[in-house]
Amino acid sequence: MVMLNREIEAFHMIKPYRTVHEPWAQNTIHILRAEIIGGLPEMIPVMLGDCLQNMRAALEHLAWELVEVGDGNPGRKTGFPIFKDDPFTPDANPSLTRSFADKVSGMPEEAVAILKGLQPHLGDDPEHELLWLLNDYSNIDRHNTLNLVLAASDSIEARPGKRNDSGEFIPDYGNVLNDMLMSDVFVHGAELYRVTLREPDPDMEMEYNSPLYISFGKAGEIMGRPAVDMLHGMLRYIEQIILPQFMKFFPMDRMD
Structure with a gap:
């Protein structure tokens, strides 16, 4: 950065x-x-988009590794799930429930439980949770210039x-x-x-x-703080909140 x-x-x-x-x-x-x-x-939106894509890709790589740890076979549907709407309620859209299941298929049950606990829909304001913002803005960047x-x-x-x-x-x-x-x-x-x-x-x-x-x-709304500060917040969340919870699945001898 x-x-x-x-x-x-x-x-x-x-x-x-x-x-x-x-x-x-x-x-x-x-x-x-x-x-x-x-x-x-x-270059500013290009560099911001590059930072977003790198962080989102890191989570996708983590999902792939978790499937391999669980002796599963990662595939094109494997991914790090990020859901703004709860996919597990009785009235949830069935496509959301299937999407979550497809993304975590083959992962250890404990890893799936951790992923469920990280979902933005559990926050007080899901649309402004850092994990959802990372997902939302990285999706926008794939198809359009960031606003x-x-x-x-x-x-x-x-x-x-x-x-x-x-x-x-x-x-x-x-x-x-x-x-x-x-x-x-x-x-x-x-x-x-x-x-x-x-x-x-x-x-x-x-x-x-x-x-x-x-x-x-987005749509005339600002997200409330500098974009660079938000990127740093996303990176800290990944490094300090997300990754430590999954280190137990990757013993040091496996990482050598």
Whole structure:
């Protein structure tokens, strides 16, 4: 991920984005919009996708090895099961139940039990479980370019004000009826910040500061944290939660 971080840092250094001030309603409403001057470099979604595919493939290799440990014969249906919906409830779609059974066929029963306990559907929010996100985004990457968006961090600073004679921005809420942050997705044309005044003021300005990060996105939704942080979270989950539970099936003398 070192090269990926370098690409992202280089992208932020050229600052291909800015904010645009729009006065409305005879200067009683002031809006700040996002403007994207240049798109993301093509290598960033490629590198992100490569990381996702490598992690997903590692789990598939683990599934293959578990079948061999169980003296089974791995086949084209063998795989590491990742299910957002419970395939074992009485009203479960029969195709889900068959798919799970096909993926784990030939594995030791204890390994199958561990896999059942790792399923995203057991989490409080299955669609945002790391294992499901890995599965979902790796599937998207196989068929399409990953949808990435610029997102504002939680430490957004936005305020109305004016500039003094020396050009320094001075916060000023004296004429402000209300102000509000409108969006944390920094896409072209998005309304970021809105200030409503009691009286018209053509000299009103707005200051907006927020470290931006690249996030996975889907249907206008951001996934809530930087894409690179999410990749690190997925990798830690695999290394610290998943793999240790299966080490018992691979004695050291077998791995030599």
